[in-house]
Amino acid sequence: MAEIYRASTTAPVNIAVIKYWGKRDPKLNLPTNSSLSVTLSQSDLRTHTTASCSPSYPASDSLLLNGSPQDVSGARTQACFRELRALRKQLEDADLAVPKLSAMPLKIVSENNFPTAAGLASSAAGFAALVRAIANLYELPASPTALSRIARQGSGSACRSLFGGYVGWEQGSAVDGSDSVAFQVAPANHWPSMRAIILVVSAAKKGVSSTTGMQATVATSSLFASRTSEIVPRRMAEMQKAIQEKDFETFGKVTMMDSNSFHATCLDTYPPIFYLNDVSRAAIKVVEEINASAGKIIAAYTFDAGPNAVIYYLEENEVQVAGLFKAMMGEKEGWKSERGEKVQGNEQAFQAVEKEAGVAVALLREDVSRVILTGVGEGPEKTEESLIDEKGQPTT
Amino acid sequence: MAEIYRASTTAPVNIAVIKYWGKRDPKLNLPTNSSLSVTLSQSDLRTHTTASCSPSYPASDSLLLNGSPQDVSGARTQACFRELRALRKQLEDADLAVPKLSAMPLKIVSENNFPTAAGLASSAAGFAALVRAIANLYELPASPTALSRIARQGSGSACRSLFGGYVGWEQGSAVDGSDSVAFQVAPANHWPSMRAIILVVSAAKKGVSSTTGMQATVATSSLFASRTSEIVPRRMAEMQKAIQEKDFETFGKVTMMDSNSFHATCLDTYPPIFYLNDVSRAAIKVVEEINASAGKIIAAYTFDAGPNAVIYYLEENEVQVAGLFKAMMGEKEGWKSERGEKVQGNEQAFQAVEKEAGVAVALLREDVSRVILTGVGEGPEKTEESLIDEKGQPTT
Numbered sequence: 001m002a003e004i005y006r007a008s009t010t011a012p013v014n015i016a017v018i019k020y021w022g023k024r025d026p027k028l029n030l031p032t033n034s035s036l037s038v039t040l041s042q043s044d045l046r047t048h049t050t051a052s053c054s055p056s057y058p059a060s061d062s063l064l065l066n067g068s069p070q071d072v073s074g075a076r077t078q079a080c081f082r083e084l085r086a087l088r089k090q091l092e093d094a095d096l097a098v099p100k101l102s103a104m105p106l107k108i109v110s111e112n113n114f115p116t117a118a119g120l121a122s123s124a125a126g127f128a129a130l131v132r133a134i135a136n137l138y139e140l141p142a143s144p145t146a147l148s149r150i151a152r153q154g155s156g157s158a159c160r161s162l163f164g165g166y167v168g169w170e171q172g173s174a175v176d177g178s179d180s181v182a183f184q185v186a187p188a189n190h191w192p193s194m195r196a197i198i199l200v201v202s203a204a205k206k207g208v209s210s211t212t213g214m215q216a217t218v219a220t221s222s223l224f225a226s227r228t229s230e231i232v233p234r235r236m237a238e239m240q241k242a243i244q245e246k247d248f249e250t251f252g253k254v255t256m257m258d259s260n261s262f263h264a265t266c267l268d269t270y271p272p273i274f275y276l277n278d279v280s281r282a283a284i285k286v287v288e289e290i291n292a293s294a295g296k297i298i299a300a301y302t303f304d305a306g307p308n309a310v311i312y313y314l315e316e317n318e319v320q321v322a323g324l325f326k327a328m329m330g331e332k333e334g335w336k337s338e339r340g341e342k343v344q345g346n347e348q349a350f351q352a353v354e355k356e357a358g359v360a361v362a363l364l365r366e367d368v369s370r371v372i373l374t375g376v377g378e379g380p381e382k383t384e385e386s387l388i389d390e391k392g393q394p395t396t
Numbered sequence: 397m398a399e400i401y402r403a404s405t406t407a408p409v410n411i412a413v414i415k416y417w418g419k420r421d422p423k424l425n426l427p428t429n430s431s432l433s434v435t436l437s438q439s440d441l442r443t444h445t446t447a448s449c450s451p452s453y454p455a456s457d458s459l460l461l462n463g464s465p466q467d468v469s470g471a472r473t474q475a476c477f478r479e480l481r482a483l484r485k486q487l488e489d490a491d492l493a494v495p496k497l498s499a500m501p502l503k504i505v506s507e508n509n510f511p512t513a514a515g516l517a518s519s520a521a522g523f524a525a526l527v528r529a530i531a532n533l534y535e536l537p538a539s540p541t542a543l544s545r546i547a548r549q550g551s552g553s554a555c556r557s558l559f560g561g562y563v564g565w566e567q568g569s570a571v572d573g574s575d576s577v578a579f580q581v582a583p584a585n586h587w588p589s590m591r592a593i594i595l596v597v598s599a600a601k602k603g604v605s606s607t608t609g610m611q612a613t614v615a616t617s618s619l620f621a622s623r624t625s626e627i628v629p630r631r632m633a634e635m636q637k638a639i640q641e642k643d644f645e646t647f648g649k650v651t652m653m654d655s656n657s658f659h660a661t662c663l664d665t666y667p668p669i670f671y672l673n674d675v676s677r678a679a680i681k682v683v684e685e686i687n688a689s690a691g692k693i694i695a696a697y698t699f700d701a702g703p704n705a706v707i708y709y710l711e712e713n714e715v716q717v718a719g720l721f722k723a724m725m726g727e728k729e730g731w732k733s734e735r736g737e738k739v740q741g742n743e744q745a746f747q748a749v750e751k752e753a754g755v756a757v758a759l760l761r762e763d764v765s766r767v768i769l770t771g772v773g774e775g776p777e778k779t780e781e782s783l784i785d786e787k788g789q790p791t792t
Contacts, residue, residue: 222627222653223619223660231618253666257618260668264619264660267672270649271684272656276663278674288667 002056004392005101007136011129011380013045013120014038014160014167015196015310017255017302018235019262022218022228027075028177029156032218033232036168036185036239037160038194038312041377044339047122048111049129050387051137053104057392061106064394065126079153080131081106088138101138108133109387109394114372120198120308127154128161132380144379148182164188164379166243168236191246193315194376197322200334201279201307202369213273221268227261248314252300255312256287259302275305279367282360283309286328289353290321315375322373324349328361333370340373398452400788401497403532407525407776409441409516410434410556410563411592411706413651413698414631415658418614418624423471424573425552428614429628432564432581432635433556434590434708437773440735443518444507445525446783447533449500453788457502460790461522475549476527477502484534497534504529505783505790510768516594516704523550524557528776540775544578560584560775562639564632587642589711590772593718596730597675597703598765609669617664623657644710648696651708652683655698671701675763678756679705682724685749686717711771718769720745724757729766736769 014037022032061081063070072078088102108130112122131151135142148159152169159181160167165188172180217224235254242250266273280303287301287309298317302310313321323346326335330345354361389395410433418428457477459466468474484498506525508518527547531538544555548565555577556563561584568576613620631650638646662669676699683697683705694713698706709717719742722731726741750757785791 221660223622223657223664226619226622257664257666260666261619261664264617264664267663268619268653268657268660270653270656272680274677277677281670281673284668 002054003099004052004054004056004388004390005099005104005137006050006052006386006388006390007133008048008050008383008386009129009132009136009380010042010046010048010383011125011132011161012039012042012164012377013122013125014157015040015302015304016157016160017251017300017312018232018239018258019304020156020169021214021262021265022224023156023215024171025175025177026215028180029076029152029154030177030180031156031169031171033228034169034171034236035157035160035232036166036236037157038196038376039161039164039167039188039379040196040374042381043377044337044372044374045114045120045125046112047125047129048113048383048385048387049126049133050109051130051133052107052109052388052392053101053137054107054392055104057105057107059105061108063108063110063130065110066112067394067396076127076154077130080127080134080150083150083153084131084134084138084140087135087140087142091138091140106134107388107392111387111396120372123155124157124161127151127158128380130154131158132162136382145181145183149178149180152177152180152182162379164377165190166376168240185240186243188376188378191243192376195313195315195318195322196374197311197313197325198372198374199283199309199311199325199364199368200370200372201277202367216271216273217265217269220270221265223268224265227265231261232258249297252297252312255300255302263303275307276303277307279363280307280309282357282363283311285357285360286324286353286364287311289357290324290349293349293352294320319344319346320349324353325371328354329365329368329371332368334372337373339375340371343373398450399495400448400450400452400784400786401495401500401533402446402448402782402784403529404444404446404779404782405525405528405532405776406438406442406444406779407521407528407557408435408438408560408773409518409521410553411436411698411700412553412556413647413696413708414628414635414654415700416553416565417610417658417661418620419552419611420567421571421573422611424576425472425548426573426576427552427565427567429624430565430567430632431553431556431628432562432632433553434592434772435557435560435563435584435775436592436770438777439773440733440768440770441510441516441521442508443521443525444509444779444781444783445522445529446505447526447529448503448505448784448788449497449533450503450788451500453501453503455501457504459504459506459526461506462508463792472523472550473526476523476530476546479546479549480527480530480534480536483531483536483538487534487536502530503784503788507783507792516768519551520553520557523547523554524776526550527554528558532778541577541579545574545576548573548576548578558775560773561586562772564636581636582639584772584774587639588772591709591711591714591718592770593707593709593721594768594770595679595705595707595721595760595764596766596768597673598763612667612669613661613665616666617661619664620661623661627657628654645693648693648708651696651698659699671703672699673703675759676703676705678753678759679707681753681756682720682749682760683707685753686720686745689745689748690716715740715742716745720749721767724750725761725764725767728764730768733769735771736767739769
């Protein structure tokens with residue numbers, strides 16, 4: 001029987017604090033501005049991927065995600081396969097003893113440890129895991145930076161999931177995208193106390209749907225140019241300094257302002273794009289109340305292309321932030337996790353906020369379906385746990 | 397008995413299509429950008445004001461609005477009184493036969509023909525009527541432009557309610573505000589077929605309240621500068637041309653884009669300011685569907701500092717626009733007006749939109765409390781109907 005080659009990895013989700021929105025080259029996924037994110041812990045949110053190849057496999061590459069066959073013929077996935085195979089081919093050409101894996105069909109199996117219904121952008125973790133798993137399979141000597149250049153072509157923000165901790169994505173200027181890569185601003189252990197609570201808005205309340213598309217913003221928003229040319233470059237510098245200095249007040253303020261700026265350019269798009277809804281606004285209101293009662297910024301909201309709120313805070317303020325949400329909505333799904341059980345409900349702080357922002361509290365209680373508790377975490381990790389057995393079959 | 401001098405006027409509401417947001421001089425109400433509005437018909441929305449003075453009146457000036465005494469000691473109202481008295485004083489000094497009204501206490505009575513609960517910015521009509529009524533009382537030879545300079549100091553957008561039709565407000569550059577005045581772009585009869593339907597959002601669904609203030613936008617929004625320096629100047633020119641040429645497609649597109657741009661800078665404010673809520677988004681969605689099915693722009697939404705949608709359209713498209721809303725929510729208050737009775741419900745168009753945008757339709761049906769049907773109209777009009785009787789008492 002022909003040999004089956006296999007390698008497995010896990011890869012994390014990342015949530016940006018300086019947002020990526022707009023491509024200067026849609027084919028290569030080259031962005032109009034740099035961005036910066038926090039890599040989230042894989043014990044809470046991760047993609048687990050096994051890449052495998054064999055001369056005995058059916059001729060065409062395949063990908064199984066959460067048990068469902070995926071289309072791999074798209075330009076994005078093909079670009080990743082092509083680039084990784086080319087790197088493998090170099091190894092094979094340099095040493096004839098190296099098995100010719102680049103010529104074999106790929107079989108990939110992937111699983112997320114979080115529900116798709118959570119509405120979290122899973123493509124970042126997905127492409128990071130795909131690229132890392134194939135790189136492991138091919139035994140490529142490529143650095144995370146080199147792999148980030150490849151993952152970027154699958155899904156822009158995937159490049160940031162090749163690193164743990166605090167991660168930047170340099171927009172670059174080269175036409176071929178060679179300098180548009182991720183870099184680590186600081187490892188997770190530099191500032192390990194960063195936490196996040198994600199308020200997942202129930203599907204029924206996602207609100208009025210809107211046609212989306214960052215390229216519509218690039219083409220029609222008249223406010224967008226100043227965001228990319230002036231505002232984001234300034235904030236990238238501020239944010240990196242805040243992370244180096246573990247300055248949460250600046251980190252939080254810039255995070256909130258950049259989320260607002262991103263959504264403002266969406267609203268300025270024609271026709272306008274809306275991701276924030278009344279539930280999102282309610283989360284903003286409650287964060288503002290938390291900070292007002294602390295007398296400083298101890299919680300910072302950010303929103304991706306959807307209504308779910310991601311709220312960053314430091315472990316030392318867990319009772320004031322996560323504790324308040326536990327008192328507000330302790331019956332929701334998500335609190336029975338290891339992290340959730342540890343959070344002490346803060347009834348007093350909750351009641352104070354409810355007095356100031358009763359409408360917001362009522363909306364959140366009604367329309368948040370679950371919470372996810374997480375924190376800063378590590379980059380992709382090799383694992384021996386394979387999703388493909390020694391016969392080349394999916395294990396589940 | 398001492399003589400009682402009286403004069404009365406009505407003044408219109410105006411709804412901007414290029415928005416005023418941001419002051420370069422808060423004391424004089426000098427704006428950071430020019431703006432442009434449509435004056436709405438006074439048969440639907442107007443303030444009626446009688447100004448009166450007499451040596452027999454109590455020493456201090458007074459103002460009764462909808463039966464409630466108002467504070468007139470604020471700097472805004474005082475500025476209007478002072479400027480108007482100074483102009484009167486010039487007449488008195490030039491001709492000793494002219495009665496010395498400028499030295500007499502003022503008594504003003506004012507009434508709106510629309511419910512305060514409608515949440516329409518009534519201060520524009522209010523200050524325009526106040527200034528126009530006192531100017532009539534004082535028999536000032538002042539032009540609407542000269543009076544607009546005074547009304548602006550009461551409430552910025554009031555200056556535009558001194559004219560009928562299509563009205564601009566030139567931001568000006570003089571430090572004393574002398575060139576920050578309103579001007580008529582075109583009279584109502586130049587393009588008389590302009591109509592508007594206002595969807596008033598029920599008070600209960602105004603959503604999460606937010607701290608407001610245009611000066612916060614000026615101070616903190618990093619997107620704001622390009623709006624005032626580049627975007628609005630370009631749109632002012634486009635909009636004036638569209639009005640001259642009766643080009644509704646351009647009028648509508650610029651109206652929607654400028655509303656979105658204004659609300660985008662609100663969202664980019666720190667902390668963010670939200671006026672649009674899920675009901676507003678639903679109105680936007682329905683307008684987009686109306687335009688999509690017409691294959692061109694026949695309806696244009698705009699939102700002031702609140703969730704109510706004002707939707708402009710031309711009389712020739714009444715069935716496709718107002719008719720659709722009548723089929724959607726014909727049971728709401730507002731359709732029993734003279735204009736409302738004439739609108740033919742458009743069940744077919746409504747059903748098509750409901751199929752495409754069912755969530756939006758359900759939200760509007762639930763949370764719009766009333767509609768107001770109106771159209772372009774004339775400027776302030778002198779009236780003999782006095783709200784103060786010959787004895788100096790309010791008539792109601």
